[in-house]
Every structure is written in structure tokens, then in C-alpha cells.
Amino acid sequence: MSNPIKLKGEKFLWEMVIGLEVHAQVKCKSKLFSGAACDFGAEPNSLVSFVDAAMPGMLPVINKEAVNQAIKTGHALNAKINEISVFDRKNYFYPDLPQGYQISQFKSPIVGEGWIDISLEDGSSKRVEIERLHLEQDAGKSTHDQDPNLSFIDLNRSGIPLMEIVSKPDMRDWKEAGAYLRKLRSIVRYIDTCDGNMDEGSLRCDANVSVRTEGDVLGTRCELKNLNSVKFMMKAIEFEANRQIEVLEGGEKVEQETRLYDPNKNETRSMRSKEEAHDYRYFPDPDLLPLHVDLQRINRLKKELPELPDKKKERFEKEYNLSSYDAGVLTADIQHANFFEKVVVGRNVKFTANWIITNFFGMLNDLGKSIDESPVDSEQLGELLDLIQDGTISGRTAKDVFEEMFTKGGNARQIVESKGLKQISNTDELEKMVKDVIDENNKQVEQYRSGNEKLLGWFVGQVMKKTGGTANPKIVNEVILRLLKN
């Protein structure tokens, strides 16, 4: 059972009710209703067809690939796929919306109800229900800060397919909301329907937040926008929940409104009240017939789904005998999981898993790099692990070698050889060194022999110093113990 955070106000204990609306850009060659390419970072207005610019007389034609991606995502969310769905026009004026309406799905979305399980910090899991997933076009991008008198519009994004994934208000604190968003991102990356990149805006999130005293009816919600990372989303929810509690405990009402999160000040500000809300005048787009997808296609796409995070985690636990925690960490990201499975072949599982989680992921994290950007690939890491396992280098040395591989490049074996980092495991050679140390430090030998066994570490340290850290610590230990006994 999950144990969500409750917030203590002046008077009452409050619980949060949170639902998320996630906009995921569909990974797709071309736009939802035109042949223009979907690419991030291209020259402004270079990926714009006549349809995307809403030239007179242009008509939308549905992109089957985008539909398939939405269906696959629906399957991965354990959701019902609707054989018939309808595209509607959502009408509003904005310069980066060339048609004056967005083509979206209002009453009949392509994907209906579903669910995902999220893992919580205490090791428990919780099911979050999905309300729907629908397809819609993205708008272009306006830029207002390039010129004091002009605004600029880039229509490259205009018409890119989006999946809007709406959860039910099932989350009870920001940690659950964070876990949900991370899980959703993990899933879409697994099935390759969205790259899940929040920095580039290919995954965006709005949060609906309300508070209530335990067991009470639902409170009035506010919609939070501009949540550009999981971290900011969580902070925004925390701030907003506390704000609402303050309002309610002060005897006032929460106004239903849209609020903008300011990450610099860590606060939410009113953007649009309910009265100012747009009347979008949705109606079925007469340029597009209702979208039919037959059962065969729906089932075929289900079969094409890869192993999903939950299943993979389960398999990792069974097949590799990993702890639930380790399996969870390794499978949270498909690329991480694939990396592990490449390295682990023919190697010790526990050792490999630990090394990857602690050192490899640790390094990626410290340098803020994704696994694609890692200068060390699975083969190179495998070689390094082998050098540790066969005693060529110590675990301690391995960390230095790894750092060098990561920052300067090169293979483990080369670095070890060129820098003479090979571990000395030759007992005769080490015996000589230990004898030297014993001869040079009579005082410490006395102390040790009279019962100060803690000095053993000091002796080891002296030998390591002499060998520049390359002595095999295990053998040094044994030799010192043996020689000091005599």
C-alpha cells in the first residue's frame, strides 16, 4: 500500500488529488496531416508544407504511421483501442496556429481507458488509471524576445503529431506524480513512440491539482502549466497544494483557473480564470472522415510491442536473480537495460549490475550525459570488468581507469598497460616488499605483535604506497598476516 504525503495546515490535515495531462510528440517521419518532416532543431520554417502553413484550399490527410504509434502507445498503457475515432477542430486564434484551429480529438479519441503501475520509494507499487489518449496537431512556436517590436513564428513544429495522455485524478502527492511521469516516459521510450525529451519539449505536462481533507469530496482544481521537468512539476504541485490549503484555511475559495509555474521563484501565478477560458467550439473536422482502424491492425500492433518495463523488470529479477531494486534501476530506461544485457553476457551478474549501477550510471549522472552520449560502450566496459575479475587491476584502480576512459577515451587494457597500472599479484615480489616494510618499521611491528591488530591496514597502506597502488590488496593482506605472525 502506498502511503502518500499529507500536508499539515494550521487547522487540518490535507490530502492532494492530482491528475496529469501529458503531451507526447509522436516519433514519426512526417507530420500528422502533411508530408513535411518532423525534426528538432532544423532551420526555422524549413519543414513547412502548404498544409502546415494553412494555405487556402489545403486539406489534411491522416498519417498512418502516427496512428500506429498512438495505437501502440495505447496498448502499452493497457488501454482500449477504439476502432472508430473522430478528429475535431478546436478553434482559437493565435499567430502560431496557422489554421485558426487545431485538429484534435474531442468526443471520440483513438484510445480509451487504460492503466499503468508506478513504483514508489517504499518499494510498493500503485495503479494509476488512464482516462484517454488522443491524437492532435502541435502548434508552431512564437518567439517574442528577439526584437523589441517584432514577434517571430517558426512553423516547423506546426502539425507535428502529439498524443495527449490524460490520467484520472489518481495521484495523491507529488512523488506519485513524479513516478507516474517517469513511468510514462519510460514506456514511450521502450516502445519508441516518443523520445520523451522534456528539455526539447517532446514531452510536456500539465497538472491538475486540488486538495481536500481526508475522505472529503473533490476540491476545486487548478491547472498548472509550464512544467518543464519532472523536478519542476513536483515542486509546482507542492507549492500549489500548499497555496490552496492556505486559501481554504483562510476561509476563502479556490478559484478554478489555469496557473503558470515560475521555476525561478518556485511559485504558481494565475494565468487565466474560468471566465476567461476559451470557448473552443469543437466540431468534427469535415475535411477528415472518421478514422477507422480494423481489429486486425490493432492486434498486429499489439504483437509488435517489445517487452515493456514491468515485464523486463520481472524477467531481470528471475533470470539474473537481481533484487527488485536493482532490476528496477536497470530497467527504468530501455537503453540502460539493453546496455546491461550486453555487458552481462558471460560475466558475473551481481558484479556487473553493481558496477553499472554504481559507477557507470553514477558517472553518466555526474556529467549529465545520456547513455547515447557515453564515450564508453558496452564492449569497452566489459573489458574493464574482465580486468578486475581476472585480477589484472584492483577495483580501486579500475575506477581511475574508468574515469580516464570516460573523460579522455581509450580502452581499459591500453590505459592499464601504458600507465603500468597492472596489479602486482606475484607473491614472491610482494613478499620482498612486505619484508622491506617490516624491516623499516620495527616500532609498528612491535605494537602489532603486542596486540594492536588495527595496524594491519597501515602495513597494507605502506605496501600500496611503494607500488603506486598496483599491489593486489588481497595478496598483500595475506602476506603481511603470514610474515607478522612469524
Next chain:
Amino acid sequence: MGKLSDLGVEEVINGLSNKSFSAKELVQTYIDKILEDKILNAFVRVNPEKSLKNAELSDDRRKRNKVLPLDGVPIAVKDIFCTKNEETNASSKILENFVPQYESTVTRKLLESGGIIIGKTSMDEFAMGSSNETSNNGVVLNPWSKGEKKLVPGGSSGGSAAAVSARLCSAALGTDTGGSIRQPASFCGVVGLKPTYGRCSRWGIIAFASSLDQAGPIARSVRDAAIILEQISGFDTMDSTSVDKKVPNLLTACSQSIKEKTIGIPGEYQISGLSDDVRNIWKQGIEWLKSAGANIIDISLPHTPYALPAYYIVAPAEASANLARYDGIKYGFRANNITSLDDLYSKTRSEGFGAEVKRRILIGTYVLSAGYYDAYYLKAQKVRTKIVQDFNIAFEKCDAILTPTTPAGAFEIGEKSHNPVEMYLNDIFTVPASLAGLPAISLPSGLDNNKRPLGLQLIGRPFDEESILSVASVLEDSANFRSMEIEQGIVS
């Protein structure tokens, strides 16, 4: 042989193939006529150089025996079709100076079949109107006007109908949303054919109401209309609402016997506002079909009275969204002295759109707004379904339906322009077939008291243009409208 401009499409095709004249001579004749005309104002733009160049290319193909189906036929095109590198305004100020970088599918097909675009014709702004009076290019005169009585050509394809009637082109293209091909054809004494919704691609046609808009020919004869339609029809992957159906040989259909055909006469079209002249022509039409051996039956289309109100909800609703793109941001007209974004929208659209367009945008916005959607838009859609059902039932018993095209003949310029509802009533007989997406043709069948043309309309089953063409051909032969044109001095 008379003047070159007396020849219709079929005659032109024959004359060119007999080498009686060249395409260049023919095109030159029309260009001269168009440029000489100072009264009708049917054309908004001609490009003589380009048209003549294309005529030369056509003559060249003929020399090389590479003749195309419409090779050398001069055709006028309503200014609602986007024509590549040629200004296209839909007779609206808001699209002033707009030059499309693409060719509409229908005009592309026309050009690819050898047709020569002789010019772009005036229309009601964004195809919203029944008199061509809402055009930003000034009123168009109906060639049947006499003396002081200046008649409207009808609308919205008024320029195209007037141009065909006045022999300024062999034939023309129009578009029909609620009657915009058939009503002006009826007013100007020419043939207008609205095909089944989905028969022709809408790609590149400036949209008015997407679920209703269809391109079609306006011509001097039923056969000419059939020839043109056959060339511009066909499935287009760029238009999701176009239908993948084989285009039949429509000219053959024109000469098919109607002896086995059953023609339905809908009682609901006997409205009180029907003029006696129209009533008589309708009766006359029934008699003609009887003598040709057709079986005449009474049918009922009970939801007909609700068609016009439903149309004036559905069409403006779609238009309100379709015209949202004209915002002054990307192309066309933008107002001056702007202080804010809202000001830009408001001034551009206030100054750029005419009164009728604004009226329909407002109606459309209203019927789609929260709290009114169910009462108006949704209800209108339900009515539309009922109307489709009415026709389905009727077509179980008959092959085509005969009605008048309009309740009366052409009216005078200014007569109805201040009374929108009276203006809308012009479409009362044409709108039902539009709502049901059915093919319908109007052909000139006689004259009223004031010697103004009156048309009869035939409505067919979906994708059965053949039936209405065969029946229309019989009516055409019986009516012998050509003699009235000669008598009234329309043609020599």
C-alpha cells in the same frame, strides 16, 4: 459556320480535330471578346499571353498527333480555384495579392487534359451569396438583362455562368455548396452540374463549407457538361473526402434512352412562393419526360422544409472555422495602424471581409458556441441525416428526381441584397441535394413572363451522374432553349 465563339465544347473539339480552326485562333477570339466587354464584369483576371501560349502548345500537340481530350478548349475558371503563380482572391479583399504556389487538383486535371484557362471569373465573396453581389470585384451583369432592368447572374458562381451565357468561353468551372453552380446556371440560361460529393477533389479550392463544397462544370449543353466533368473527376489522395470510384463514360450516358427510367416528383417542392411560370415549366418538363417514355411518380421528401435552415447552420459553422486562417499573419491583406495582436485580428478581419461573409462567420461562431451547439449544430446534423434518409427512400422507387432549380427567375441587382433571408430562399430547391451530397444538374428549360431563363433540376443517386445526364439530355432536346437564346438576342 457561324462565329467561333458560338461553338460549345463538343463543337470546338470537332472543329479543332477537323482543322477548321486552330486553338490559337479560338483563344484569341475569346480574349478579344472578353477584353471588349465593358458591361458584364464576369472576369476578374485574364492572362492573354499565358492563354495564347497554351493554345500554341495545344496546336503543337495536335500537329504531333498527341491530342488530349480537352485539347484547345477555352475554359473560364471561378476565382475560388487556386491556380499556380496566378493571383487567386475568391473575390475577397482579405486575399488581395495572394498568389498560390500550387495548382488545384481540378484545374490541374483540366490543364492536363489540354483545356486552356481563358481567365478567372468573379464570384460572391468566398462563394457566399446567390447574386454575385457580395463580390469584392463589383457586380456582374446577367447577359439576359434588358434595358434598365439590370439582372443579377445568380451566385456564387455568377461570373462563370454569365461568361458561358455571353459566349466568353466554351465552358466554365464553378463550385457548388448549396446551389452555387445550379442557381446561376438557371438564372443565366446555361447548364450547371454539381457532381456527387467526393466525385471531384477539393484540394486547392478555397474552402467555404468543406462537407458541401464540390467543383463542377457550367456549360452550354448537357453533353458539354458531361465532357468536362469526366475530365475533372476522380479520386485524389490529397483529399480524404474524395471517393475512389471509377469515372464512367459520361458522354455515352447522355444518349441513353430513358424509357426504363422512373422520375420522382416531390410534393414538398410545391411551395407557396413558387411563381406560376416556374410551376408551368415544371409541369412542362414532366410532360416532356412522359412523352419520352419515362415513368413519372409522386414521391415524398418530408424533411425538405428543414433543409434550408439546417444548411444555414451547417455551412456557416464550417465556414467560421475555414475562414479563421485569414488573420493577416501569413498572406493576403493586413490592416494598418495595429496596436496589439487582438487589434491586428479585429481590424484585418473587419476590413478584409465583406458584410455577408462576416454575417456567416458570426452565425457559424454562434451555433458552435458552448450552450448552443446541441440546439443548433447538432440538431442541424440530425436534420441532415433525415434528409439523406428521405432521398434514400425516394431512390428505392425512382431513378431521378425532377424539381425546379429556383422558385423564380433572375431578380434585379439590389432587389434582395438588403434582405438576407429572402436571398437565402433562392437556394431552397438546391440545398437538399447539397446536404445529401447527391449529384444534381440544372438545365435551361424555358423563359418566364419577363423573358428570363428558368431552369429545371434533376437530382440523382450518389455517383449516378449518368442517370441525370440521360434524363437532362431528353429535357434539353425537348426544351430547345437555343431557339429562345436566338430569339432574345443572346446568341446570333
